[in-house]
Amino acid sequence: MxxxxxxxxxxxxxxxxxxxxxxxxxxxxxxxxxxxxxxxxxxxxxxxxxxxxxxxxxxxxxxxxxxxxxxxxxxxxxxxxxxxxxxxxxxxxxxxxxxxxxxxxxxxxxxxxxxxxxxxxxxxxxxxxxxxxxxxxxxxxxxxxxxxxxxxxxxxxxxxxxxxxxxxxxRTAVDNLRGRLLITESTSRPLVYYGRGPDGLETGLARSQAMATIDQAGVINVAARLGAGELTRVTRDQIFAWDPAIIIAQQPSFYTSLQRDRVWRGLAAVAKKRVYLAPADPFGWIDDPAGVNRVIGLPWLTALFYPDVYQEDLRANVQVFYDKFYRVKLNDKQLEALVRRAEAQPGETRRPIDVPLLGAEPVPLPGPSPAPQGRPPGRGGPLPSPLPGGPMPQQ
Incomplete structure (x- = not known):
């Protein structure tokens, strides 16, 4: 698509x-x-x-x-x-x-x-x-x-x-992400777990709306091996078996638990301090809801997953997005509140983590494809009727 x-x-x-x-x-x-x-x-x-x-x-x-x-x-x-x-x-x-x-x-x-x-x-x-x-x-x-x-x-x-x-x-945000993926080795795309809810034990399956932004970043959703669908509950033992290189928490309670609770210390992401809290205000950067708000998640996740190829100022990108889409000019306090727990912290392993693909292919980014005649893209649009005085424009 x-x-x-x-x-x-x-x-x-x-x-x-x-x-x-x-x-x-x-x-x-x-x-x-x-x-x-x-x-x-x-x-x-x-x-x-x-x-x-x-x-x-x-x-x-x-x-x-x-x-x-x-x-x-x-x-x-x-x-x-x-x-x-x-x-x-x-x-x-x-x-x-x-x-x-x-x-x-x-x-x-x-x-x-x-x-x-x-x-x-x-x-x-x-x-x-x-x-x-x-x-x-x-x-x-x-x-x-x-x-x-x-x-x-x-x-x-x-x-x-x-x-x-x-x-x-x-479209520019997606093009930028596509360009970075083209210069990133497929074996350098990390295993990622996205923990939703207060306990972090809800996550998205393959091709779910909740994982769409993460999928577009070309990484491997560890829960995808459970099959396609939307949301599912998992156990702590499953997360340890997957041992993701990066964990993203949807809610502060799970993020805090990963940081402080001894039961999580055996995970590679916790040991290497690659645990992040997804910004959620005014709307989520990954999902919640699964809308246009997810677009700012693309540069953010690129910075997390591929730090060696992301050379832009994330804070500047966030300010531009909030001004353009939400009509809000962020002050320094608001900006810090958004990104402080969402970006790399001191002592974190920043270089890409080489992991095997385990037979999984990265989710392909959108590429050009022809639109059907007489129908606009996405099957949504006006009926194909001629305009007065001329032929119907081609889609």
Missing amino acids: SLRLPAAPTAFLFLLLLAAHGRAADFVDSTERYVAVPDRVGRVMAADQSAAVLIYVLAPEKLVGWSRPLSREQRAFLPAKFARLPVVGHLTGPNPTAAADAVARLHPDLIIATEIVSPEAAALADAIQQQTKVPYIILDGSIQRTPDSLEIVGAMLGVGERGQDLAHYV
């Missing part, structure tokens, strides 16, 4: 269709559903928190609320007026906290979900759209489709130039 698919013509075509007809334009979402999107969208409901982040970075004034509550720490990294937006609940996932009645109360012009594409997701969207008469679109939530989503939703919300600007930033 490619981050280089030509989504810009898709967004441009969507705007032309709106201008030409002066009414709702039909859109084909990532589940192949045809949805009539209004020509002017003033209020948008996010079906999940990753969609809320997508809408926020593009047009925060159009977001009706967050899908999940924000902690005090998260709110500190957002402009006050948007940090105080109400919690409206999420429509998707195994335990939704909102339903059609919530949509009716909020009166949105559009509902957007960014998630794993599935028949179940399409069926839920159809049901809510039928009950509320509010158009509901689903976008592929994979990290590879992030630039496409930025451009398409940017066009829908009337901020097409911003969508293209942010998409360009994402």
